Amino acid sequence: MQKTERDFASPTTEAVFNRTRLEMSRVFTKAGMKTEKVLFQWGLLLLVVGFLLGRALILMKIMPFALPFFAAVMAIKKEKAPLASLAVLAGAFSVSIQNGGTVFATLFVFLLIHRFSGILTMDPLKKLPFTVFSAMLLTKLTIFYVFTKEFTMYDFTFVAVEAGLSFILTMIFLQSVPLISYRKRKQSLKTEEVISLIILLASVMTGTIGWMIYGLSAEHILSRYLVLVFAFVSGPTIGATVGVVTGLILSFxxxxxxxxxxxxxxxxxxGGLLKDGKKLGAALGLVVGSLLIGLYAQADQGLTTNLYESLTAVVLFLLTPSFVLKNLSKLVPGTSENMLEQQQYVRKIRDVTANRVEQFSNVFQALSKSFTQNGFYDEKPSADKEVDYFLSSVTERTCQFCFKKEQCWAQQFDTTYEYMKEIMLEVDNGTLEQNPRLIREMDKHCVKSKKVIDVIEHELTYFKANQHLKAQIQESRRIVAEQLHGVSEVMGNFAKEIKRERENLNVQEEQILEALRNFGMEINQIEIYSLEPGNVDIEMWVPYCHGRGECEKIIAPMLTDILGESIVVKNEECAKYPQGYCHVSFGCTKAYVVDTGVAHAAKGGGFVSGDSYSMIELNAGKYALAISDGMGNGERAHYESSETLQLLKQILQTGIEETIAIKSINSILSLRTNDEIFSTLDLAMIDLQDANVNFLKIGSTPSFIKRGDKVIKIQASNLPMGIIEEFEVDVVNEQMKAEDLLIMMSDGVFEGPKHVENYEMWMKRKIGELQTNDPQEIADLIMEEVIRTKSGLIEDDMTVVVAKLQHNTPKWSSIPSYAYRKKAQ
Structure with missing residues (x-):
């Protein structure tokens, strides 16, 4: 089937459509950001609200709105207080000169009382309503006295009611004014804040009373538009609440x-009930309500006028951009958008915590494998080997000093072995007395047959008891392994169910966002998950920079200056298309970094070394260096040392203290090791914030710190791991400095030099003579020097680990942001 011209053109048309849509989205985003800057940063919204509240009256006489609004603005955003005062004065003078003078006098008295109220040791926000009440009461009483020269009970009641309303409105505006003075992203409002915002908006609408547009009342249009917006965003409950509160204030x-x-x-x-029908459904609710309630309107206001006002509100609602309504719905508790927003943060915290619990699960899983009977060295001996071990112990007590030993075991080995094995089986079954033939043949073959039979009977009792004990130990191991495996599974399942609530860091988000935008950076969204010292976690969504590295070169240095900590880009997911947004994660850097070098060799130049080493960077801002030396050489020693380090790594990564971790490993090794094969451990825990180092040496050789020309020996005395079940770990603490070199080695290196009486002095001299600071070169030079003293022979497993401590210098210097520095703290 051939494609038509339209089929070939479709992909291009779709691509053009997508580019156009993305470009329009970018234009709208920029326009929204500019509008936001004008409304919030320049204070246009505060100016408009203050003007309308200055005009607002109750019963055509009471003016309780202007002073509480000014007081709330001065308490929350003091730099905008002059703008708020001009706004409320302009609104009051637009009504009448008398109202303007009254508001001016009220503001003047409030400032005086507020200035002298500083002597009270009380929270400023808590004493603010009382200050407003006092200023309003004193000003109104003075005005009545000056102009009327007398007081009546009605006048006093009138003044008390106005002052009381000012007291209540001050507490309400303290919660609602921040919502119109800060642009808070991704913040969930409380129910009290929603009601306070509604009261503020309804109070603002009272300032439009008397405004007529082509015969239509402005306050009716705006109030119905407000109800329509909240009904569509929040549903019938909030919609009805907004209607009641707004109508009540307008009726006052x-x-x-x-x-x-x-x-x-x-x-x-x-409108809330019909919100599932999108905007038209909510609008239909308003029209139906207007038609039904409009029938009961007063005679001077016809049904037609009422309907026209509702239709005008509907038109304004339909023209409202969808993204505005969507962003508003994220702020109102109980909406699906708000719940989705909260779930995103909860999901991240849950994942982080679950990963931590999963690490504990991995530790128990590793312990379970250590006890598993089918491990590498826990295979059960065969029956023939058990018989061989038994007969060997019998032979040591009977045949070792017999004059016919050479004849029986060298010339007639098979015959002697079969006779003794058959006797052991007959004794085990209790049928030896019933087999005189075997006894006679044994008497002919062995000159000490009676003694051999007695020893076999005696040793068989211990042999059976030993077999039973081994079976019990194996069973105990299996039970412990199963229990540890069960604990691992329980913790793994528990990790999937962990949840944690988000910290409220919206003020810090707003301050950082404001600082970055004032610098000229376009930031779409910011999320702060932690501001703890050394554990800062911030995520941002920024426009695609075409690979210029703005996050690393500009945003991270600015955050460094604002927060007072070295901030770098931890992870960056670039946008899929040029008009998209990149997801960037910022975090703290450590004060120090560690550069390492390793040199190791197996005995005789083999491939399997009994030494193992590990370098672990832990999440707690620590760096661990460890060397473990299994007793002996070869595969078994390698297994013991590597198993020790594997357990150590998994336990340390969970955040468990190093001394407890070593004791746990020692308990495991002492329980699961049958024969005398142990392992040493040399552990250094470096704190990357203050360069403090804890050394834990379990049967290991000394370590050395090279600081310039000075060489410091680090030594402790502890038995190798697995010898005893309980022991105290001797911890040696040392404060390192930048450019210090830490040199750790196994006994094959420390005791390796041939014809050297004092290994310590020889090693300190060789380290002091080193002319390089490169860790890898130092490790290679020490290894080479030790091997040279033995004429190129490697007589033991050898391992050298060298670490160099350096200051962590950020790639980019901080960018000053003096106005906002450390505000986020």
Whole structure:
């Protein structure tokens, strides 16, 4: 089937459409950011709200809104207080000169009382409502006295009611003003904050009373638009609540609008119920509510006017961008968008915590494998080997000093072995007395047959007891392994169920966001998960920079200056397309870094060494260097040493203290080792924040720190691991400095030099004579020097680990941000 011209053109058309859509999205994003800057950073929104609150009246006389708004702005965002004062004064003077003068006098008295209230040792936010109440009461009483020269109970009640309303509104505005003065991203509002915001918006609408647009009331249009928005975003509950609160406040301002409360509440309920029908469904709820409630309107306001006002509110609602409604829904608790936003953070915390628990699960899994009977060296001996061991012990007591030993075991080995084996089986079965033939043949063959039979009977009792004991030990091992495996599975399952609530760091997010944007950086979103010293965790979504490295070169240095800690890019996921956003994770760097070098060799130049080494960077800001030497050489020694380091690594990565980790490993080794094969451990734990080092030496040789021309010996006395079940770990602490060299070695290197009486002095002299600071070169030179003293022979396993401590210098210097430095702390 041939493709048509349209089929060939479709991919290109789709690509053009996608590019156009992405470009439009980018344009809208930039426009939104500029609008946000004007509204929040420049304070235009505060200016508009202050102007309308300055005009707002209750019962055409009471003005309780202006002073609480100004006081809240001064307490929360002091730099915007002059703008707020000008706004409320302009609003009050726009009503009348008398109202403007009253507001001016109220603000003046409030500032005086606020200035002298500093002598009270009380939380400023808690004493602010009382300061507003006092200023309003004192100002109104003074005005009544000056202009009327007398007081009546009605006048005093009037003033007390206005001051009381100011007291209540101050507490409400303290919660709602931050919502219009800061641009908070991804923040979930509390129910009290939502109600406070609604009261603020309804109070603002009272400032529009008397405004008419082509015969339509502005406060009716705005109030119905507000109810429609919240009903669509939050559902019927919040929609009806917004309708009741808004209608009640408007009825206080104008008693003739009392019926408006019923219309708004019913419309909010219907709009919320019909929100599944998208915008048109919510709009239909308002229209139906207006038609039903409008029938009960006053005679001077017809149904047509009421309907036109509702339709105008519907048009404004339909013109509202969807992303604005979506962002608003993220702030209101209980909405699906808000729940999804919270779940994203919970998911990250849950994953981090689950990974930690999974590490514990891996430790128990490793312990379980150490006890497993089918391990590398836990194979059960065959029956023939058991018989051989038994007959060997019998031979040591009977045939060792017999004059016919050479004849019986050298010339007639098979015959002697079969006779003794058959006697052992007959004794074991209790049928030896019933087999006189075997006894006679044994008497003819062996001159000490009676003694041999007696020893076999005696040793067989111990042999059986030993066999039973071994079986019990094997069974105990199996049980312990199964229990540890079960614990591992339980912790693994538990890791999947862990949850943790998010810390409230929205103020810090806003401050960092403001600092970056004032610098000219375009930041789409910021999430702060932790600001703990040494454990900063910040994520950002920034526009694609076409590979210029803006996150590493600009944002991270600015965060370094703001937070007072060295911040770097931990992970960066670049956008899939040029108009997209990159996901960047920022975190702290360590004060020091470790550069290492290793040299090792097996005995006789073999491939399997009994020495093992490990270098582990732990999550707790520590770096571990470890050398383990299994007793002996070859594969068995390698297994013991590598098993020790594997257990150590998994236990340390869980965050368990190093002394407890070593005791745990020692207990495991002492329990699971049958014969006398042990392992040493040389462990150095370096703190990358302060360069403090803990040395734990378990049967190991000394280590050395080279600081310039000075060589410091580090030594401790502890038995090798696995010899005794309980012992105290001797910890040696040493403070290292930048450019110090830590040199650790196994006994094959320390005791390796031939014809040397004092190994310690010889090693310190060789280390002091080194002319290089490169860790790998030092390891190679020490190894080469030791091997040269033995004429090129390697008589034991040899391992040298060298670590160099250096200051961690960031790649990019910090960028000053003086106005915001350390605010996020």
């Amino acid at each position: 301002a104008n008693v003739s609008s009392l019926y408006e409360m019923s219309l708004l509440a019913f419309s909010g309920l219907l």
